[in-house]
Amino acid sequence: MTETTRPRLLLLDGHSLAYRAFFALPVENFSTATGQNTNAVYGFTSMLVNVLRDEQPTHVAVAFDVSRQTFRTEEYAEYKAKRNKTPSEFSSQLPLIERMLDSFSIRYIKYPGYEADDIIATLVTQALADETSGLEVLILTGDRDSIQLVTERSTVLYPMRGVSDLSRMTPAFVEDKYGVPPHRYPELAAIVGEQSDNLPGVPGVGAGFAAKWINTYDGLDNVIAQADKITGKKGEAFREHLGDVIRNRRLNALVRDLDLGVRVDDLVLGEWDRSSALELLDELEFRGELRTRILDVVAPGEDAPVEPGIEVDGTTLAHDTVAAWLAEVGDATVGLSVRGSWGSGTGRVTGLALALADGRAAYVDVEAMSVDDDAAVAAWLSDPSRPKVLHDAKGPLLALTAQGWSLAGVVEDTALAAYLVAPDQRSYDLADLSLRYLHRELTVAEDDDQGMLFDEDANLSQAAMVQARAALDLSAELADEVEKAGGRGLLTDVEMPLVGILAGMEQTGIAVDIEHLEGLESHFGDLVREEAEAAYAVIGREINLGSPKQLQVILFDELGMPKTKRTKTGYTTDADALQKLATTNPHPFLLHLLRHREVIRLRQTIEGLLKTVQPDGRIHTTFHQTIAATGRLSSTDPNLQNIPVRTEEGRRIRESFVVGDGYDSLMTADYSQIEMRIMAHLSEDALLIEAFRTGRDFHAETASRVFDVAPEDVTPEMRAKIKAMNYGLAYGLSAFGLSQQLGIDPGEASGLMTEYFETFGGIRDYLTGVVDEARRTGFTETIMGRRRYLPDLTSDNRMRREGAERMALNAPIQGSAADLIKVAMLRTDTALRGSGLRSRMLLQVHDELVFEVADGESEALEVLVREQMAGAADLTVPLDVSVGTGRSWHEAAH
DNA sequence: ATTGTCACG
DNA sequence: ACGTACGTGACAATG
Numbered sequence A: 001m002t003e004t005t006r007p008r009l010l011l012l013d014g015h016s017l018a019y020r021a022f023f024a025l026p027v028e029n030f031s032t033a034t035g036q037n038t039n040a041v042y043g044f045t046s047m048l049v050n051v052l053r054d055e056q057p058t059h060v061a062v063a064f065d066v067s068r069q070t071f072r073t074e075e076y077a078e079y080k081a082k083r084n085k086t087p088s089e090f091s092s093q094l095p096l097i098e099r100m101l102d103s104f105s106i107r108y109i110k111y112p113g114y115e116a117d118d119i120i121a122t123l124v125t126q127a128l129a130d131e132t133s134g135l136e137v138l139i140l141t142g143d144r145d146s147i148q149l150v151t152e153r154s155t156v157l158y159p160m161r162g163v164s165d166l167s168r169m170t171p172a173f174v175e176d177k178y179g180v181p182p183h184r185y186p187e188l189a190a191i192v193g194e195q196s197d198n199l200p201g202v203p204g205v206g207a208g209f210a211a212k213w214i215n216t217y218d219g220l221d222n223v224i225a226q227a228d229k230i231t232g233k234k235g236e237a238f239r240e241h242l243g244d245v246i247r248n249r250r251l252n253a254l255v256r257d258l259d260l261g262v263r264v265d266d267l268v269l270g271e272w273d274r275s276s277a278l279e280l281l282d283e284l285e286f287r288g289e290l291r292t293r294i295l296d297v298v299a300p301g302e303d304a305p306v307e308p309g310i311e312v313d314g315t316t317l318a319h320d321t322v323a324a325w326l327a328e329v330g331d332a333t334v335g336l337s338v339r340g341s342w343g344s345g346t347g348r349v350t351g352l353a354l355a356l357a358d359g360r361a362a363y364v365d366v367e368a369m370s371v372d373d374d375a376a377v378a379a380w381l382s383d384p385s386r387p388k389v390l391h392d393a394k395g396p397l398l399a400l401t402a403q404g405w406s407l408a409g410v411v412e413d414t415a416l417a418a419y420l421v422a423p424d425q426r427s428y429d430l431a432d433l434s435l436r437y438l439h440r441e442l443t444v445a446e447d448d449d450q451g452m453l454f455d456e457d458a459n460l461s462q463a464a465m466v467q468a469r470a471a472l473d474l475s476a477e478l479a480d481e482v483e484k485a486g487g488r489g490l491l492t493d494v495e496m497p498l499v500g501i502l503a504g505m506e507q508t509g510i511a512v513d514i515e516h517l518e519g520l521e522s523h524f525g526d527l528v529r530e531e532a533e534a535a536y537a538v539i540g541r542e543i544n545l546g547s548p549k550q551l552q553v554i555l556f557d558e559l560g561m562p563k564t565k566r567t568k569t570g571y572t573t574d575a576d577a578l579q580k581l582a583t584t585n586p587h588p589f590l591l592h593l594l595r596h597r598e599v600i601r602l603r604q605t606i607e608g609l610l611k612t613v614q615p616d617g618r619i620h621t622t623f624h625q626t627i628a629a630t631g632r633l634s635s636t637d638p639n640l641q642n643i644p645v646r647t648e649e650g651r652r653i654r655e656s657f658v659v660g661d662g663y664d665s666l667m668t669a670d671y672s673q674i675e676m677r678i679m680a681h682l683s684e685d686a687l688l689i690e691a692f693r694t695g696r697d698f699h700a701e702t703a704s705r706v707f708d709v710a711p712e713d714v715t716p717e718m719r720a721k722i723k724a725m726n727y728g729l730a731y732g733l734s735a736f737g738l739s740q741q742l743g744i745d746p747g748e749a750s751g752l753m754t755e756y757f758e759t760f761g762g763i764r765d766y767l768t769g770v771v772d773e774a775r776r777t778g779f780t781e782t783i784m785g786r787r788r789y790l791p792d793l794t795s796d797n798r799m800r801r802e803g804a805e806r807m808a809l810n811a812p813i814q815g816s817a818a819d820l821i822k823v824a825m826l827r828t829d830t831a832l833r834g835s836g837l838r839s840r841m842l843l844q845v846h847d848e849l850v851f852e853v854a855d856g857e858s859e860a861l862e863v864l865v866r867e868q869m870a871g872a873a874d875l876t877v878p879l880d881v882s883v884g885t886g887r888s889w890h891e892a893a894h
Numbered sequence B: 001a002t003t004g005t006c007a008c009g
Numbered sequence C: 001a002c003g004t005a006c007g008t009g010a011c012a013a014t015g
Helices: A014-024 A039-055 A069-075 A094-103 A116-129 A144-149 A169-176 A182-192 A209-218 A221-225 A230-238 A241-250 A274-283 A289-298 A322-329 A371-382 A394-402 A416-420 A431-436 A456-484 A488-508 A516-541 A549-558 A575-584 A587-610 A646-653 A676-681 A686-693 A698-706 A716-729 A733-744 A746-759 A761-777 A798-835 A858-870
Strands: A008-015 A057-065 A107-108 A136-140 A154-159 A165-171 A313-316 A333-341 A346-355 A362-365 A389-390 A408-413 A510-511 A622-624 A635-636 A663-673 A779-781 A785-788 A840-844 A849-855 A881-886
Touching: A008 A014, A008 A039, A014 A057, A014 A094, A039 A094, A039 A289, A057 A116, A069 A241, A069 A840, A094 A107, A094 A274, A116 A136, A116 A144, A116 A154, A136 A144, A144 A154, A144 A182, A154 A881, A165 A169, A182 A221, A182 A241, A209 A221, A209 A333, A221 A241, A221 A333, A221 A686, A230 A241, A230 A362, A274 A289, A313 A456, A322 A362, A322 A371, A333 A394, A333 A456, A346 A394, A346 A858, A362 A456, A389 A456, A389 A622, A394 A488, A408 A416, A408 A488, A408 A881, A416 A456, A416 A488, A431 A456, A431 A761, A456 A488, A488 A798, A488 A840, A510 A849, A516 A587, A549 A587, A575 A587, A587 A646, A646 A746, A663 A798, A663 A858, A676 A686, A676 A716, A676 A761, A676 A798, A686 A698, A686 A761, A698 A716, A698 A746, A716 A733, A716 A746, A733 A746, A746 A761, A761 A779, A761 A798, A779 A798, A785 A798, A798 A840, A798 A849, A798 A858, A849 A858, A858 A881
Parallel strands: A008 A057, A008 A136, A057 A107, A136 A154, A313 A362, A333 A389, A389 A408
Antiparallel strands: A154 A165, A333 A346, A346 A362, A622 A635, A663 A849, A663 A881, A779 A785, A840 A849
16 A cells, blocks of 8 residues: 555547547437437547546546637638538537536646647646656547657557547657657658648658658758758659648647646546536436446445346235235325226226335235225325325326226326426336436346246236336436426426326217218228229229329329429329329329328228227227427327318218217317417517407408508408418428418518518517527427427537427427416316316317316306316417317317 | 328317 | 428338
C-alpha cells in the first residue's frame, strides 16, 4: 500500500472523440425513451472508462472546442470549411458529456478562439517542463495534429476503427509509421496536406516522398530553402505550392502557451459524485455492460456490478390464511398482479399476487379459497383506504369484476405512468419497464435444487409475485418521472379514473342486429362478384384484384396507362391515383376495379364485425389507453372507431349497431369542430374566436372573412376551400397537400394559404410559435399538460425534421381534444351515477360518445350529456355539442 | 414481418 | 432536388 504509483496525466480531446463515436455508433441503437440521442455520449464514455481502467491515470482533463471560429479560421477562412455543419443530434449530446465528466470529477477545459488540441498541447508542455515530477502523459485524441506532441514521456492514443481499437503512438511508432520523428510530423503533414482540415498539400506528393525530403534536407525549413535542388515533377509541384505548404505548417502548429488558468496539479482525479453519476446513467438509460464497466472503473468494489433480478420472499398462502396475511399488511401499499383472463365482455381470476416494498409477498390461489379467504380478499380489494399499485389495471379490473369483486384504492397504474412519461413507445411491457427504470431483469430464478421435482405451479405463483413487486417498485420510480414531466394531475385525475369507465364500456358492449349485418354481407358479396366478373371480362382473364402487383401489370404494362406515383416496390394503385387516371382515361377496367375495391372493403368490414359478435348478441371492443402518442384512445378487436360513415352505402353498416334489450334507444353526442375550437383558444386569434361566437356555420363564417364577402354571399366553392384549409391547419398543411385535397393547382392553394394567414394572423403566429417552443424545449404540451417529445425537430434530415414539425403542430391540437373528451367522459360518468339514471356509455369515437338510453331517460340524458361535455373545459370559445337519438347508430346520427 | 390500401376522427 | 397533412387499426398479399 505504501508503494507510490507513478503519476500519469491523461488528456482527452472531447470533441474529436465524441464526434468519432457519433459516426461510429448507429443512432437508432442509442436513444432514450424521450428521444435523446446518446450514441456520442456512449462512445465517448466507453473510450474514457476503458482508458481509465487500462492506464490508471492520476490526473485527467478533457479539452473541448468552443466553436469552429478560431485564430486559424481568422487567418485562413477555408480552414475546416469543407466540414458539414455540426449536426444538432451531436451538439445536443455535449452537455451530457460534460455532466458525465462532472459526476466523475474530471475537469474539462475550453478556450475561446483555440481548438481542443491547443489546450492539450499547452498542458503537455507544462507537464513535460516539470522534469522532477516525472509525470507521464497520455493523449487520447482522434486528431492527428497531436502527433507532434509525442515524446519519450508523452504518448498519443489514437482510435483506429470505431471506438475500441487504440493505436499507441510512441516516438518509435511514429517514426516507423510516417518515416519522421514526431516533432517533424507537422512538417510532413504540411507537405501532404490534411483533407479533414481543408488544407490542400502538394499534389502528387505522398507521405513517402515528403518524409524523404524532410530527412534528406534536415527539416522542412531546409527543404524550402533548398527547394531548387529537388528535381522532377514532384519538385516542380512543391515549388509551385510552396505557399500552401508554408500556410499549412503555420496552421498545424499547436499553440503551447495558452493561459488556461489551470495547472497540471489541479487535474488530480478526485472523488466521483455517486448520486449524480447514477442519476445520469439512469437518465441516459445506460445499463447492462457499459453501466457495469463504468461503475467498476469509477467506483471499484462499491456497487455490485451485477444487478440482481427482482426478488420476493413469499409463497402461496395456505387455505384459510389469507385474512390473517391481509390483516398484517394493514394499510401498506401493495403491488398487485392478477392471474386469469379477460376480454370480450367476460373474465375470470385464477390467482392474485401481492407484494410489499420490504420484499414480502404472497400468492392467493383464488380457485382454492375458503369462504373466509374470499370475504377477506373482497374486503381488501374494495377498500379504498388499502392502497394498491397495478400495471395496466384495466384487464385485471375486468377479471375481478367478472369474479364479482370490486376494486378500489388503486393509487398508481404503472403502464399509464410510463405512457405519460414517454407516449411514443410501442409497448409498455412490465419487463421492459423494469429494465429501463429499475435496471432489473424480470425473470424468476430457476430452482436449482436437483432433488426437487419441477413445480410448475410454484413457478407461476413466483412469477406473479415478482411482477407484483416490479409494479410496486416501478411506481416509486415512475412517480418521480411523471412529476418531472408535469403529468401528475393528468395521471391521477384523468387517465387512472378513466380506466374504470373504459372497462365498463368494454364489458357492456354494443348490441348488433346480426340479421341485418348478414343481409348486408350477402348484398355486398353479390356486388363484389358482379364487379369482379365485369373487370375480368374487360381484360379477358381472371387476376387477383386485391394484388397491387398483378394490378400494376394490367394497368401499366398491358393497358399502357400512365405511371402513377412510385411506392417502394412499384407504382401506387390507390384510389386517389386510380381516380385521377380515370378522369383522363375512363377505361371500364378502372371503373370496375374502383367499385370492386369499395364493395369488397365493405364486405370485409362486415365479415370482421360478424366474427366478433359475442353470445350475448353484442360486440365488446377493447379500448387502448397507451397507444396513440397524442393521447387519443384507440379501439381493437374490432375497431369500432372506424366504422364507415362517409358514404351512404357505408352508413348502412351503422344500421346494424342497435339498441339492446331493455333499453329505449341509442344516443350519440359529438363535439362540433372541436379541433378548430381548440385552435381558436390556443391561438387567441380574435377573428377566429368571433367566428365561433356567432354560432353560425363556422366554415362559411371563416370563408366570409378570408374572401371579405358577406356571410350570405359565400359560395359553396369558397366554403369548401376554407373548410379544407381549416381542417388542414392542425396537420401542418402544405400548399401541395391542400391543392391535392381540393384538386386545384399548388399555386392557387399557396395563394389561398397566404390569404388565410393574412386574415387570421393569430393562427399563423400561434403555429410558428408552437414549433419554435417545441424545438427549444424538446416537447409539445396540451391544454392539460400532456407532453409529446419530438427530438427530430432538430434533425439534419429534412424529411424527419419537417415530419416532426407537423407532429408538433398537430399534437397540441389533437391531444387537447383527447384531454377534453376524456374529462367529458369522467364528468358524464360521475353525473350519470349521481343522477340515478340507468342509461350507459358504450363507445368513444374521438369527438363522439355513444350511449344506450334507458326507457324514459332520453330528455334527461341529453341535458346531462350536453352539460357535462360542454363544461369539460373553459375555453375562450363555447364548446358546441350536437346530440341525436335513434334505434340504431345510423338513426341516432340524424 | 412488411407493404399497400383504406376505413375513421 | 425532393417529397408532400396528423393520429389510428384491419386485412390481404407478399417476402
